[in-house]
Amino acid sequence: MSLKRIVVLISGSGSNLQAIMDAIQSGQINGQIELVISNKADAYGLIRAKNAGIATCVIDHKAFDSRESFDLAVQQRIDTIEPDLVILAGFMRILSAGFVRHYSGRMLNIHPSLLPKYKGLHTHQRALAAADKEHGCTVHFVTEELDGGPLLVQAVVPVKTDDTEATLQARVHEREHIAYPLAVEWICADRIRVCEDGIYRDNELLPTSGFRLAYNEKTDSGASDATHS
Numbered sequence: 001m002s003l004k005r006i007v008v009l010i011s012g013s014g015s016n017l018q019a020i021m022d023a024i025q026s027g028q029i030n031g032q033i034e035l036v037i038s039n040k041a042d043a044y045g046l047i048r049a050k051n052a053g054i055a056t057c058v059i060d061h062k063a064f065d066s067r068e069s070f071d072l073a074v075q076q077r078i079d080t081i082e083p084d085l086v087i088l089a090g091f092m093r094i095l096s097a098g099f100v101r102h103y104s105g106r107m108l109n110i111h112p113s114l115l116p117k118y119k120g121l122h123t124h125q126r127a128l129a130a131a132d133k134e135h136g137c138t139v140h141f142v143t144e145e146l147d148g149g150p151l152l153v154q155a156v157v158p159v160k161t162d163d164t165e166a167t168l169q170a171r172v173h174e175r176e177h178i179a180y181p182l183a184v185e186w187i188c189a190d191r192i193r194v195c196e197d198g199i200y201r202d203n204e205l206l207p208t209s210g211f212r213l214a215y216n217e218k219t220d221s222g223a224s225d226a227t228h229s
């Protein structure tokens, strides 16, 4: 099976980018990151990519007079790569309808909550404020509706009584670094199909909440809870 061509969009630290890079390096993911694009020039994820010899590009959204013109510039750069998969990894811009349609069915995002709870921003703060007993992250296909696309993988973490936003975020982050590579592994192995009635992994219809990883559960690919800070 030929390597899938991957483009990753970031805005910040890039720990999820690093987790996917590491999973490619270990042979878990049958893919190759061809380009990393950031809308922030100071994103540490750019350093991670450069250290790994991956091409990078900064497209500053503030340099454009509309969301659509920024999105078109990003799309035109992505399409020079002809990717099989576009991965949002901490990319902090809402994407316009045209951009999302252009990559329909081949664009993923990781969101720091158990969707459909807490779409948008400040998810850990909201979970703590609600005194939730559990929280987590979700890997989903990107659609025009913000954080509303089909759910592929969810990882659950407990919320502890003495949790702060930082401790909860760190616990979720660790599970993101398991969940995202797992989702990308399955897509790059052509095991995932998005159909009218839901998402199939092989011939198994996944729950509408996606494949659920319990806390500290090892993945079926045997990946450990490696950290990718």
Ligand SMILES: Nc1nc2c(c(=O)[nH]1)N[C@@H](CN(C=O)c1ccc(C(=O)N[C@@H](CCC(=O)O)C(=O)O)cc1)CN2
Residues within 6 Å of the ligand: 088, 091, 092, 093, 094, 095, 096, 100, 109, 110, 111, 112, 120, 121, 142, 143, 144, 145, 146, 147, 148, 149
């Ligand atoms: N059309 C879509 N665009 C994006 C999706 C999506 O599902 N559909 N996922 C987001 C990722 N995301 C949460 O997971 C998210 C990112 C950014 C924002 C947001 O409010 N951004 C503001 C700017 C915030 C900032 O610059 O700090 C904005 O774009 O005006 C909400 C949710 C990626 N895009």
Ligand SMILES: NCC(=O)N[C@@H]1O[C@H](COP(=O)([O-])[O-])[C@@H](O)[C@H]1O
Residues within 6 Å of the ligand: 010, 011, 012, 013, 014, 015, 016, 017, 045, 089, 090, 091, 092, 110, 111, 112, 120, 121, 137, 173, 176
């Ligand atoms: N709404 C989007 C959002 O908040 N995404 C979150 O940004 C962080 C990026 O971390 P990273 O840059 O270290 O991968 C991740 O925790 C991801 O869930």
